[in-house]
Amino acid sequence: MEDVSQRKIIYSAVDENFIVIAPPGYGKTYTMARRISYLINNNHIQTSRKILGLTFTNAAAHEMYKKLEITEEQKSNYIEIETFHSLCYKMIRRYGKKIGLTSNFRILPDKERLELNSSIFGDYYQKEDFETRYEYWIQEKTLKANKKYVDETYNDIFKSGYKSFQDYLISNDCLDFNEILIQALVLWKSYPQILEYYQNLYQFILVDEFQDTNMLQYNVFSKLIERTFLQEKGKIGSLNYFICFGDPFQSIYLFQGAIANQMSNLLIDFDCIPLELAKNHRNNNPTISALNSYLRNDILPNKEAISMIPAHIFSNQDEEVDYIISEIKNLVETIPLHEICLISRTYWRLRAIKEKLIENDLDFLDLEQFKQEKIEENYGFLFKEFNKHIDKKTLLGSMVNLFKSSCEQSEYKIKGDLVLETFYEFICEFETYSTIRNLTLWEKLVQLQNDMKLRINWGEILKNKGRGKLFLAAIHQSKGREFEYVFIVGAENFFPYRNCIPCFDGDDPDIEEETNILYVALTRMKTKIKITSLNNIINSRGQKKRRNISCIYEKFVDFIVFYDVAKRKIRDYQSIKCFKS
Numbered sequence: 156m157e158d159v160s161q162r163k164i165i166y167s168a169v170d171e172n173f174i175v176i177a178p179p180g181y182g183k184t185y186t187m188a189r190r191i192s193y194l195i196n197n198n199h200i201q202t203s204r205k206i207l208g209l210t211f212t213n214a215a216a217h218e219m220y221k222k223l224e225i226t227e228e229q230k231s232n233y234i235e236i237e238t239f240h241s242l243c244y245k246m247i248r249r250y251g252k253k254i255g256l257t258s259n260f261r262i263l264p265d266k267e268r269l270e271l272n273s274s275i276f277g278d279y280y281q282k283e284d285f286e287t288r289y290e291y292w293i294q295e296k297t298l299k300a301n302k303k304y305v306d307e308t309y310n311d312i313f314k315s316g317y318k319s320f321q322d323y324l325i326s327n328d329c330l331d332f333n334e335i336l337i338q339a340l341v342l343w344k345s346y347p348q349i350l351e352y353y354q355n356l357y358q359f360i361l362v363d364e365f366q367d368t369n370m371l372q373y374n375v376f377s378k379l380i381e382r383t384f385l386q387e388k389g390k391i392g393s394l395n396y397f398i399c400f401g402d403p404f405q406s407i408y409l410f411q412g413a414i415a416n417q418m419s420n421l422l423i424d425f426d427c428i429p430l431e432l433a434k435n436h437r438n439n440n441p442t443i444s445a446l447n448s449y450l451r452n453d454i455l456p457n458k459e460a461i462s463m464i465p466a467h468i469f470s471n472q473d474e475e476v477d478y479i480i481s482e483i484k485n486l487v488e489t490i491p492l493h494e495i496c497l498i499s500r501t502y503w504r505l506r507a508i509k510e511k512l513i514e515n516d517l518d519f520l521d522l523e524q525f526k527q528e529k530i531e532e533n534y535g536f537l538f539k540e541f542n543k544h545i546d547k548k549t550l551l552g553s554m555v556n557l558f559k560s561s562c563e564q565s566e567y568k569i570k571g572d573l574v575l576e577t578f579y580e581f582i583c584e585f586e587t588y589s590t591i592r593n594l595t596l597w598e599k600l601v602q603l604q605n606d607m608k609l610r611i612n613w614g615e616i617l618k619n620k621g622r623g624k625l626f627l628a629a630i631h632q633s634k635g636r637e638f639e640y641v642f643i644v645g646a647e648n649f650f651p652y653r654n655c656i657p658c659f660d661g662d663d664p665d666i667e668e669e670t671n672i673l674y675v676a677l678t679r680m681k682t683k684i685k686i687t688s689l690n691n692i693i694n695s696r697g698q699k700k701r702r703n704i705s706c707i708y709e710k711f712v713d714f715i716v717f718y719d720v721a722k723r724k725i726r727d728y729q730s731i732k733c734f735k736s
């Protein structure tokens with residue numbers, strides 16, 4: 156059933172723009188799907204125009220597609236769902252000639268990008284922190300983000316290196332992820348008629364996870380809608396309209412260049428109406444409701460009405476791991492393994508548990524293995540084989556056969572390997588596409604590898620294939636999922652890396668972001684959550700360090716009961732909190 160706040164959006168006038176705050180579980184995907192269905196079923200879409208669904212990840216896109224109440228024909232006529240990257244990729248494939256790229260341009264794998272940078276910068280690249288500084292410099296230069304980390308030391312070297320990097324990409328017919336967006340903007344700037352084509356094509360634009368857009372994505376979006384705001388209202392025929400959904404409390408990608416306060420920026424830059432989804436539909440867990448009221452409206456929780464979240468403090472990691480394993484063994488008596496999740500701020504903190512899970516024959520899904528760079532690394536043999544045929548410009552052959560024989564040669568079994576099974580299904584389907592069928596083998600392989608990078612949606616795939624397996628991930632990768640029982644591992648003032656952020660790096664956006672990350676972690680639970688922490692931590696140099704509770708937890712202290720396992724007593728937060736605060 157729709158609530159009042161959802162109806163306001165679904166049936167709103169077709170010539171208004173909205174920015175909507177959507178807390179987790181408040182029916183955002185449902186509302187988006189209903190709005191789209193409403194626009195189509197009531198003939199609000201003009202001839203040969205479309206609705207563009209623009210999302211930060213493609214997990215939400217799949218979710219929404221399933222909920223649309225329109226025919227298959229209407230779907231293909233009126234709707235285009237893209238990520239920022241796939242939208243720009245498609246456009247560059249079509250118009251890239253104008254900037255020196257063919258329709259066979261490759262998306263550069265991460266490993267090749269690093270090798271290229273290393274050859275451009277030579278000895279500099281070996282210097283401590285050079286690579287990190289360069290990444291920040293690029294972020295600042297292209298995304299206007301992370302300015303505070305940029306220093307001037309290597310400015311000129313970065314500048315000329317980046318120029319060589321871009322030149323290399325264009326002359327070798329490839330782009331990396333960032334450059335896909337940058338070159339799309341270049342193309343629009345040099346050829347306004349191309350931009351105009353897309354502005355005319357998309358009559359309505361819906362954006363999801365708006366709080367996580369970075370400056371490049373924001374610029375792509377702004378370009379698409381700018382004509383609406385340049386022209387006088389009333390010329391409906393040439394205008395387009397948007398609804399952006401987001402949640403400032405779930406903004407957790409500042410480190411990748413997302414902009415703090417992105418939602419308020421949109422309100423300032425464009426004339427749009429702020430709305431809010433107001434009712435939790437997913438979860439009637441009183442603790443989650445109380446967390447929302449507290450974070451969003453400063454309402455303190457009624458401790459009698461909520462279940463307090465236990466945080467167990469252990470004196471060493473062995474005890475912590477044993478405890479978690481025995482808890483899991485108890486839990487599987489009543490709930491399936493895939494309803495249990497172990498999350499932490501970093502993968503590093505989960506390592507010891509991973510080993511014990513294996514020892515105990517507890518089947519788990521380690522999300523770290525599905526990060527792009529890990530896949531490139533672990534299945535390098537496959538991409539090597541593909542690239543061999545691309546380099547040789549092989550004309551004939553089947554991708555599926557090539558895939559199967561490469562796996563065989565390298566003694567990889569497809570069956571039972573989640574990644575290879577997924578690739579296999581993807582390639583089988585890809586080979587049947589009408590746009591692909593008539594290409595030569597090497598051209599097919601270029602498209603295949605690009606599409607694998609742009610479109611394989613691991614979050615979605617693992618939801619289905621991960622049945623019967625415990626879920627283990629960094630908090631960032633757990634977003635969008637919920638579990639009956641959640642363990643948050645590691646509340647020490649070690650959070651997220653070496654230091655407690657509020658104490659050592661007390662910048663407001665950082666503290667806010669870390670608070671958001673913890674909020675995302677806490678709201679992964681359907682029923683129960685438990686936090687674990689250590690009194691001591693052995694750092695990467697093997698030194699034992701005394702640890703207290705991270706200052707990030709201070710914000711949520713009214714929801715948590717701290718329990719010292721060795722001393723068998725409840726501890727007052729004041730006595731165990733981070734020494735610096």
Ligand SMILES: [Zn+2]
Nearest residue numbers: 655658706733
């Ligand atoms: Zn601290």
